[in-house]
Every structure is written in structure tokens, then in C-alpha cells.
Amino acid sequence: MSLHVAKRMVEVQRSLIRGIAEASNKPGIISFANGNPGNETYRPELFAKFVAEGFAEEPLTLCKYGNSLGYEPLRNAIKTYMSERWEIDFTRNEVLITAGGQQTCDYTTKVLLDEGDVIITEEPSFASCYNTFRSYYGTLAGVTLEEDGLNIEELEKAILENPNARIIYVIPNFQNPTGYTYSLEKRKAVYALAKQYNLAIFEDDPYCELRFDGEDIPPIKSFDLDGRVLYGGSFSKTVSPGLRIGFLIFDKELETRITVAKQVTDVHAGMINQYIAYRCMISDFSEHLKRCQDIYKHKRDVMIQQLEEKSPEGLTWNHPEGGLFITITFPEGFDTYDFAFNAIDNGVAVIPGAGFYIDQDKPRNTLRVCYSTSSDEEIIQGIDSLCTYAAKWLSKQQ
Ligand SMILES: Cc1ncc(COP(=O)(O)O)c(C=O)c1O
Incomplete structure (x- = not known):
């Protein structure tokens, strides 16, 4: 196609988040990639x-x-x-x-x-x-x-x-x-x-x-x-x-x-x-919000408990008081970009931190992990796979 495309759209960057979110739709993948509410909150x-x-x-x-x-x-x-x-x-x-x-x-x-x-x-x-x-x-x-x-x-x-x-x-x-x-x-x-x-x-x-x-x-x-x-x-x-x-x-x-x-x-x-x-x-509305809050508190707790049990040495994470996301931080210098793309082949989808920076090409050592859309079992299994896989990558880098 030879149509002129406006500069305003040329400047816009492709979203890493969408790329991974689409890849994570494959059957068998546990996705912590999408910032969606949990299905059980919809009415x-x-x-x-x-x-x-x-x-x-x-x-x-x-x-x-x-x-x-x-x-x-x-x-x-x-x-x-x-x-x-x-x-x-x-x-x-x-x-x-x-x-x-x-x-x-x-x-x-x-x-x-x-x-x-x-x-x-x-x-x-x-x-x-x-x-x-x-x-x-x-x-x-x-x-x-x-x-x-x-x-x-x-x-x-x-x-x-x-x-x-x-x-x-x-x-x-x-x-x-x-x-x-x-x-x-x-x-x-x-x-x-x-x-x-x-x-x-x-x-x-x-x-x-x-x-x-x-x-x-x-x-x-x-x-x-x-x-x-x-x-x-x-x-x-x-x-x-x-x-x-x-x-x-x-x-x-x-x-x-x-x-x-x-x-x-x-x-x-x-x-x-x-x-x-x-x-x-x-x-x-307020009862509905309370129900959503209870659901997400529970999911956050399940995810954090699983991280505490399964995480290899070197990973840290925050304890959000609300919302849908946790940040997992790898050691300084670790690039989560390739890690996240390869994690999909290991059954779990997460978003590399680089996708949230102005310069998406610079390596970053964080992952955005969303706990809202998965069941307890999926959180447990997904974090288990992520941690096992992270341990392998970390040992390769030493
Ligand atoms: C910080 C922030 N602002 C805005 C939006 C867009 O929300 P909406 O789906 O209501 O357009 C999102 C969605 O993920 C968000 O995280």
C-alpha cells in the first residue's frame, strides 16, 4: 500500500503488552499478562x-x-x-x-x-x-x-x-x-x-x-x-x-x-x-466493590505466598495494597525482555518492564505480573513455572 500515513501515527510505538497478551491466548498458557478484571467480578x-x-x-x-x-x-x-x-x-x-x-x-x-x-x-x-x-x-x-x-x-x-x-x-x-x-x-x-x-x-x-x-x-x-x-x-x-x-x-x-x-x-x-x-x-455499588476488593486481596495473597515459597534467590517483589499488579524485580543488569518472551514457551505469560518505559529498547530488570484474571490453581502453577524458569535463567547468567 502506498498511502501516506500521518506522522502522528508513525510516532506511536507498538505495544509490547499487546504483543505478549496476544501470544498468551494460546491454549495451555497461564497468563499474568492482561490487566483485566477477574471473570468472577462480571455481572x-x-x-x-x-x-x-x-x-x-x-x-x-x-x-x-x-x-x-x-x-x-x-x-x-x-x-x-x-x-x-x-x-x-x-x-x-x-x-x-x-x-x-x-x-x-x-x-x-x-x-x-x-x-x-x-x-x-x-x-x-x-x-x-x-x-x-x-x-x-x-x-x-x-x-x-x-x-x-x-x-x-x-x-x-x-x-x-x-x-x-x-x-x-x-x-x-x-x-x-x-x-x-x-x-x-x-x-x-x-x-x-x-x-x-x-x-x-x-x-x-x-x-x-x-x-x-x-x-x-x-x-x-x-x-x-x-x-x-x-x-x-x-x-x-x-x-x-x-x-x-x-x-x-x-x-x-x-x-x-x-x-x-x-x-x-x-x-x-x-x-x-x-x-x-x-x-x-x-x-x-459499594457491596460490589467490596466483593471485588476481597477477590483481589485473596489473589494477591495467593500469589505472594507462592512467590515466597518458590522464588529463587535474587528475585524481589512488592506488596500492593490494591489494584491488579505486582512488580517482580530481578537482579540489577538482568534483562527481562527475552525472559518474558521465552516464558510463554514454558507456559506462563508476563510483561517485561521495558514495555512501560519511554525507550522500550533499553533493558529492564522487572516484570509486571497481574493476579486478577487467574484462579488460585493457575496462580500457584503459573508462579511455580515462572520461578522454576527464572532459576534456570539466573543460573545461566552466573
Ligand atoms: C492507568 C490506566 N489508565 C487508563 C486505562 C484505560 O482504561 P479503560 O479501559 O477504561 O480505557 C488503563 C487500563 O489498563 C490503565 O491501566
Whole structure:
């Protein structure tokens, strides 16, 4: 084919995650590769009931065009929830319903970024958002992510080195890929620097409600008094990714820009899916979340116990207090890229850390391991195979 391809798509990098996730679909492979919720958390029968009731009660609303900002009852339910839970002030903020959390990144970037502007991002981080930034010709500047959040000295240095920086990108809770969570101090420090240097913060928070240990920590948006934080939420990890419903909370001053950004992309989120999300929120949402949290706590415990029993000398891992991911770290200098690709032939799929860095070609010594989609037996068997295989690789390298 000889068609010209736009530079914005040429800049976008192939996802290592998708590559492995596809390879891991082969029968017989235990996959810790996909960041999906566990199948047992889905409630298709409830969706079917809501859809039937929605078409009986509001057939025209569900069939016609809707509001660009979203289905009013869902927006109101989110406002009530987020103001009661985190004291977010909706006299100053608005909500846009999106097609998933990924779109909250897209609209934030579309509205705030000019070609060549810089996004300062935690590294490692969610590579699909790197690609969204790239697709708007943004330049990425990475700052080291530590177990309690961004390295604040490095963050200030990156801001000073990049006068055209516009956005700081953070995933504060149970981060993808690491499972790390920002301390309150670091959340405040990131906000203080954004304020000092007049930057926006894109707070990408799809895992917030999956905390199963420790204390809740308020989102940066909750202490944003000057409207610089755009907060991305999603129902993908708590309800269903197939629903494709997320939400962006932003200062009212941006309302016209955000509304037009939505209109030029897809007019508004699908009415049926918004209706399902609304009904989920006003039915037994907190009981449902509690059930998901209990399921993931159990799976994390099974995985960590198996790592403790089977891991060869030299591997370490973190103990996330929520979310779906654990990071396994190999000794300094070990490259997990070939290891992860070969692990598939040994029956287990994991994602090499390199896939979450701006430069995917540099060797990294970490793996992202997702515990949410496997049964106890699969976790036990998969970690056993991974550890046996890791022991072989480590002994080869000595
Ligand atoms: C940090 C982060 N942001 C956004 C998304 C995208 O979520 P959604 O499926 O709601 O678009 C994901 C999905 O894995 C994620 O991990």
C-alpha cells in the first residue's frame, strides 16, 4: 500500500503488552499478562436486566442522541459519589462521560497540548497514555517512579529543563505497571510543583476503588483549588472494560473546550452503556466493590505466598495494597525482555518492564505480573513455572 500515513501515527510505538497478551491466548498458557478484571467480578445478568428495564422505561432517551457531556443521571451520580467520597467541589468542577479511561487521556491531551509541548510522566507508566501523548506530537520527559510516588527532586529538575512542559502525568493508586501508590506527602508535593510552575496534572485513577489493605489516600483532585488537575476515572476495572465508560472531572472553565473536544471525536458516549453504568452506581455499588476488593486481596495473597515459597534467590517483589499488579524485580543488569518472551514457551505469560518505559529498547530488570484474571490453581502453577524458569535463567547468567 502506498498511502501516506500521518506522522502522528508513525510516532506511536507498538505495544509490547499487546504483543505478549496476544501470544498468551494460546491454549495451555497461564497468563499474568492482561490487566483485566477477574471473570468472577462480571455481572452480565445484571446488565441484561438493566438494559431490558432501560428500554421499557426510557426507550427514546436510549435511542436518541444525548448530551455531549453525558447522560445527566450518570453525571449526577458521579458528582454525588465523588463529592461525598473525596470532597470534590462540583460548584467549580464538571464531569464528562467518556468511552473508558483511555479517552480521558485523549481529551486532556487534545485540549491542553500543542505540538512539541512536553508531558512529564512517571516512568515506568501506562504505555497507552504515552502513545496518546505522542499522537498529539507531545514529547515525553520521564521521572523515576518510586514506591511512594514520583521522585520529587527529579520532577522539579524535569520541569526546569522543559520550559514548554504542560502536563504532569500520574497514576496515584496501585499504579499500572508497578502496583505502587503515592503517599499523601508526594501527592501534595506534585500539586505544589504544578502550581509553582503553572502546569496541569492529569491524574489517571482507574484503580482507586480497588484498595483492599491500608488507608484510603485522597486524590490530588481533592485538594486542587485552582483547577489544574484533570481527573480520569473509569468503570473498566470495577464494573467491566467492555462497557467502555469512564469519566473526566475538570474545572468548569474548560467546559466549552472539553465539550467541543468530545463533539469532534464521537459526539457523546453510548447511551445504553451510560445507562448500565448509572444503574450499577445506584444499585449495590459499594457491596460490589467490596466483593471485588476481597477477590483481589485473596489473589494477591495467593500469589505472594507462592512467590515466597518458590522464588529463587535474587528475585524481589512488592506488596500492593490494591489494584491488579505486582512488580517482580530481578537482579540489577538482568534483562527481562527475552525472559518474558521465552516464558510463554514454558507456559506462563508476563510483561517485561521495558514495555512501560519511554525507550522500550533499553533493558529492564522487572516484570509486571497481574493476579486478577487467574484462579488460585493457575496462580500457584503459573508462579511455580515462572520461578522454576527464572532459576534456570539466573543460573545461566552466573
Ligand atoms: C492507568 C490506566 N489508565 C487508563 C486505562 C484505560 O482504561 P479503560 O479501559 O477504561 O480505557 C488503563 C487500563 O489498563 C490503565 O491501566
